[in-house]
Amino acid sequence: MFRNILAHIPSERPVRPVIEVAIALAMARRSHLDAVAIGYESMGGVGMLVGSxxxxxxxxxxxxxxxxxxxxxxxxxxxxxxxxLAEIAYGIRSFAAIPAEAGEAIGALARLYDMTIVLQPDSSKSRYDNDIPEAVLFNSGGPMLMVPYTHKGPLDTHHVGIAWDGSRLAARALRDAMPFLMGAKAVTVIAVNEEAGEASSDQLVGHLARRGVAARVQRLAVERGDVQAAILSIAAESNMGLLVMGGYGHSRLHERILGGVTRGMFESMTVPVLMSH
Structure with a gap:
């Protein structure tokens, strides 16, 4: 039920979007909220002193x-x-780290929490904080709530959208988001290019109904490269306040590489997204 939440507070980028969402959630759910900030050590100037x-x-x-x-x-x-000021139960932690170790450190820390809140990366600005969401997604073992850097105010969970493709990752995100779904006034299952299978969107609606969640299905067929844009378009048209989706990726030489739709969401999301890997 998100009783124990972690928020990453950027040290190089705006902090308000994450702080406002995290504190409002902690207040609404009477959760304990821990916050962590990382200062990144730049070794560029040190390298110039070699031989000194x-x-x-x-x-x-x-x-x-x-x-x-x-x-x-x-x-x-x-x-x-x-x-x-909010009078919530909280803890704080701040530390310095070289960029190569920062992501691994916060990913391991996030394993102790029900959910981790992070700020959406901004590809137009080169900042080490941009790497944190990907590290949390792949290393925490739990759900990550990513807040757009343009977001203002608390999280709106009155209308929640579920990006559903019947996969294991989508199912994992669905289970992780259940506290939000059970409290939502409207839930929409977004089925993109759906094929017949055991975990269809109609079956998902029946599953949710048994949990007391009334959901409707919105189906659409789009080109593979347009999936992420189509999901965001539906979210905007339906005034959704939260999207739920699996966070896809694949390994390459022991590194995690974001999948196409997930990468697109990282780059151009317009609504908070709960992702699980």
Whole structure:
């Protein structure tokens, strides 16, 4: 029931979208909310000191770690003020890390929570914070709520959309989102290019009805490259406040690569999305 929530507070990007959604959820569900911020250590300047002696390098590394920690502390302090005003149960953590280790660290931390809230990446700006959602999706083992960087205010769960293709990942996201679905006033199952199978959208509606969730199906047929745009178009037309979908990816040389629809959602989402992998 999302009693234990983690929020990643960006240190390089706007913090308000995540803070507003996270605190409102904690208040509404009487949840404990922990927030974590990471300051990223840049080793570019340190590399220029190679050959200058161990003491000079150690001093430069220490100074960069301090600056990174200050950036993390500044981000978490904004959350702390808002959490105190909201009188919620919360905890805070901030630390410095090199970018290559930051994603793994927060992915492991997120495994202890019912849900992790992150900010949508912004591909127009090169920031290490952009890498965090992908790390959480693939490494946390739980649901990730990604908030658009243009979002304002709390999460609106009155109308929830389910991107359904009958896959294991879609089923996982559905189960993870059940607390939102059971409290929604309207639920729409979005079936794109649906084929006959055991886990059809009609069968899903019957399954949801047994849980007390009344849902309708909206079917559409589009070209493969237009799936993500079609889902977002339906969400906008129907005034959905939340989308639920599986987070797809594949391995390549021990790295996780986002699938096409998932990547498209990361880049151009216009509504908060709960994803599970």
């Amino acid at each position: 002696g161990g003491a000079a390098i150690a001093s430069a590394v220490g100074a960069e770690q301090e600056r990174a920690q200050e950036r993390a502390d500044a981000a978490i302090s904004v959350f702390k003020v808002e959490a105190k």
